Amino acid sequence: MQDNIKGKVVVITGASSGFGEISARHLSDLGATVVLGARSTDKIEKLAEEIKNKGGKASAVTTDVTDVNQVKNLVDSAVKEFGEIDVLLNNAGLMPLSPLEYLKIEDWDRCIDVNIKGVLYGVAAALPYMKEKKSGQIISVSSVAGHTISPGGAVYSASKYAVRVISEALRQEVKPYNIRTSVISPGAVATNLPNSITAEDVSKGIHDYYEKNAISADSFARSLEFIINQPEDMDVNEILFRPTIQQL
Ligand SMILES: NC(=O)c1ccc[n+]([C@@H]2O[C@H](COP(=O)([O-])OP(=O)(O)OC[C@H]3O[C@@H](n4cnc5c(N)ncnc54)[C@H](OP(=O)(O)O)[C@@H]3O)[C@@H](O)[C@H]2O)c1
Structure with missing residues (x-):
């Protein structure tokens, strides 16, 4: 397959941990330039x-994604x-799960602000x-x-449904570009x-669940590689994946 990753400039939010961190390393190994944003x-x-x-190309820009000016500064x-x-x-x-009756309003606000x-x-x-260069991928x-x-x-689910809604509307709107x-x-x-x-009770349950079910973050990096590596006439709109043993 043609190499469509080498030389690309990829800006990553949340690059200090987890998916962002492994993606930065993986894409850099494949020849991309990575620009890393996070608060840490x-x-x-x-x-x-x-x-x-x-031997790779990278830079780090402190970024809190709840501040529009900091996100603009990252991309600029x-x-x-x-x-x-x-x-x-x-x-x-972030994923601050809890039943609504716990009234964790600060968690709700943070989840909406970040996600x-x-x-x-x-x-x-x-x-x-x-728009200016009539090319690009927003993942x-x-x-x-x-x-x-x-x-x-x-x-959390509301925030992640919202991400899909925003991305699908964007897909339809940016066709001319x-x-x-x-x-x-x-x-x-x-x-x-x-x-x-x-x-605390939810945290314990989810930590136990992840310990038994979670797969390696390589899975994310491989999905990302697939999306970025496609030629410009192919627009991969969604990859949904689970650990094979995951029921829900
Ligand atoms: N792991 C999973 O099972 C899973 C499943 C589905 C979806 N996701 C999604 O995957 C994404 C990445 O999460 P992860 O699993 O890699 O978790 P993670 O290891 O906790 O990483 C989260 C990243 O988000 C950054 N972040 C949090 N608040 C931020 C803010 N205000 N401004 C800038 N960066 C902020 C953190 O950096 P700083 O704290 O340094 O700012 C960190 O780099 C999230 O959107 C998550 O919802 C994860």
Whole structure:
């Protein structure tokens, strides 16, 4: 298959951990330039250094995706340093599961701010550049929870359904600009995500579940590679995957 990854400039939100971190390493190994955004400056700077020491191209830009100006700065920095943005991976997210009756209103607000507004701010930052060059991919991370609802998952599922809605509307709207839009909807994959649960009883249950069911984060990186590696006339709109043993 033709190599459509080498030389591309990929901006990744939530690059300090989990999917973002493994994707940065994987895409860099395949020849992409990676621009890393997250709040944990030390972690993304260390990762960028590690990639550069291996001969890759990377930079780190401290970014809180709930701040539209910081997300704009992340994308602007990529274009300033590397000349363009080919791919935006809207990946930053958290999963503060709890039943609604726990009234964890701060969790609801954070979940909406990061998982929904963060994705919209990414679109706002990348779209002007992609429209201008009539090319680009905006890849956003939803979840199996963006397809199914279960108790404790109301706000998280709502945020991940929203990611699919935003991405599908964007897909239809950006046809004139040749921009491609994708969603990756993973099931249980081993990352730090369960640590974002603040309800103790729920946290314990989910940690146990992940310990028994979760698969390696390579699964995500391979899905991402597939999407970015397609030629420009193929727009992969969604990959939904689960651990083989996952029931829900
Ligand atoms: N792992 C799974 O089973 C699974 C399944 C389905 C979907 N997902 C989705 O995958 C995405 C990545 O999660 P993960 O599994 O890799 O979890 P993770 O290891 O906890 O990583 C989450 C990342 O999001 C970043 N983040 C959180 N709040 C942020 C903010 N306000 N601004 C910027 N970055 C922020 C974190 O960086 P900082 O704390 O440094 O900012 C971190 O890099 C999320 O959208 C999640 O919902 C994961």
